[in-house]
Amino acid sequence: MTSMARPIRDYLPGLLVLAGGLYTVYYYYMYWLRVYGALCIPGYGDPIKVEVTQGIWIRLDAILFPTVFGVILTLLGVMLIWKKKFGAAVVAFVLSATVINWPAFILIAGGALLGLLFWRKNLLPTIDLPDKTMEWVDAEVGLSVLKSFRRLPSEGLAYSFRNENGEHFVVKETVSEQAAKREMNALTVAADRDLPAPEAKAAEGRFLLMAQMEGYPFLQPLDFEAWTDEIAGILTTTHTARMPEAKALRRAAEPVIPGWAIDRAIWERAAQIFREEMAGAVPAFVHGSFEPANVLFRDGRVTGLTGWGQAGSGPAQLDVGRMRVALELIHGGNVADRFLGTYKNLSKDRSFKYSRYWDLLAVYGWLEQDPGSIASHWRRFGITTLSEDEVMRRLERFVKTLIDKE
Known part of the structure; x- marks a missing residue:
């Protein structure tokens, strides 16, 4: 029925x-x-x-x-x-x-x-938040205006809204109570260092409440050079901040051969290179989930970063590599290379070195999601040409370019 x-x-x-x-x-x-x-x-x-x-x-x-x-x-x-x-x-x-x-x-x-x-x-918009969570939100920031609730393009539940005083907030669901507390602590640490992060208000169970920042994710620029320069600039600002005590939640460091691999020989050779060329790095304050959907823009300028749940101290190359693979998938190698070049020019850390090891580490990190999830993740932000098959093809092509750099 x-x-x-x-x-x-x-x-x-x-x-x-x-x-x-x-x-x-x-x-x-x-x-x-x-x-x-x-x-x-x-x-x-x-x-x-x-x-x-x-x-x-x-x-x-x-x-x-x-x-x-x-x-x-x-x-x-x-x-x-x-x-x-x-x-x-x-x-x-x-x-x-x-x-x-x-x-x-x-x-x-x-x-x-x-x-x-x-x-x-x-x-009235459909609001899928539990009644208990809605009561908690009202208790923390004042009575919310129901008509103002807007679902944000996120894998989990996330809403922007305003209270009766006209102040704007975001309430989001994380994977666990521990994850909500960790992200709240990371936001507090980032704010203490004047980094462009949302102001954390409270955490309750799996839900996190924070002030809403200006701007929106912007993944389809007309001027790619200016766009990548802005992204590289906000990353260098983050990496030069005083390091936190908590360590970043690093991606898996073990190479994998995906079940959908078209040419397994490419992935087997990549795994060999990954083990042989393992590199060390000087730790910095890393975002931990640095990719285009977490960078906010307004009028062509970066206004802030979201998604701080993985943040902490760790190799700056973690952020650079994750963004490079994302740019490779969305816009191609030229944009990814431009981002890396700009970051190197802006970085104040003259000891910074980048090798294909970090690109492979980032690829393995992205492979924690299946290609369909990766494609649908960016489809929420207007990237409609990236299908599941295209993600597979581009990832394997990128890995092939890395192993060809003998």
């Missing part, structure tokens, strides 16, 4: 309005055909009159009004099938009186009323 209820709720209101609009157009077209045969035209240009029941005379052009609205309601019915909008259902209900025939009026008004009933929840 549930499987049938969804199509009915989605399509029945629009279909009824569409049927009423089409019937109106058909009704008045047939009416015109009927009276056309009985027309008496005394002279060119004279008003055309048609006799109807009980001796009433009307002008033939009077049917133009309901016919036009029949066309409008037909189009509105198509729109309701395509877009389930509460406001459009209100418009359809109001216009139902303009068709001036009972069958169409019943169809249109009935469809519009069903739309009002089925889609009334669209007046």
Whole structure:
């Protein structure tokens, strides 16, 4: 029954309005055909009159009004099938009186009323947070405005909202209570070092509450050079901050050969190089999950970083490598190389060295997710050309370019 209820709720209101609009157009077209045969035209240009029941005379052009609205309601019915909008259902209900025939009026008004009933929840956003969490949010930052809740493009539950004082916040769900506390501590440490991180407010269970920063993830720039320069600049700022005591949650350091590998020989050679060329590095304050979806932009400039759950002390190359692989997948090697070159030029650490070992380590880190998850992750931010198969192909191609650097 549930499987049938969804199509009915989605399509029945629009279909009824569409049927009423089409019937109106058909009704008045047939009416015109009927009276056309009985027309008496005394002279060119004279008003055309048609006799109807009980001796009433009307002008033939009077049917133009309901016919036009029949066309409008037909189009509105198509729109309701395509877009389930509460406001459009209100418009359809109001216009139902303009068709001036009972069958169409019943169809249109009935469809519009069903739309009002089925889609009334669209007046408020759907908020999937537990009631207990909503009460906690209100207790921490003041009564929240329900209409302001907006789902953020995140793998877990994450909403932006404002309270009655107009202050903007974000509440997000992490993987565990421990992860929420860790990210809150990382945000506190980052704020203490004047890094562009959200201000942590509180943590409760798996949920973390923080102030909302200006800007949004921006993954499709027109000027790639300026874009990568901004990303490299914010990373060098992070890496030059005073190191925290907590260590970063490092990615798995063991090479893997993915089950979907097209050419296993490439991955076997990469694993050999990874073991042979293992490199050390001077620790820094690392973000731990540095990739384009966690970098906020406004007016072409970076405004902050999100996703600090992995942050801590560790090799700066961890952040550089993770971003390089992400850029390789999304925009290609030229953009990834540009980012690395800019980072090296801006870095104040003259001991910084980067080798293919760090690229391979980053690849293995990304392989903790399956290719489909990687593609869908960036699809939330407008990258629609990166399919699961394309992720596989680009990852293997990137690894091949690394092993070819003999």
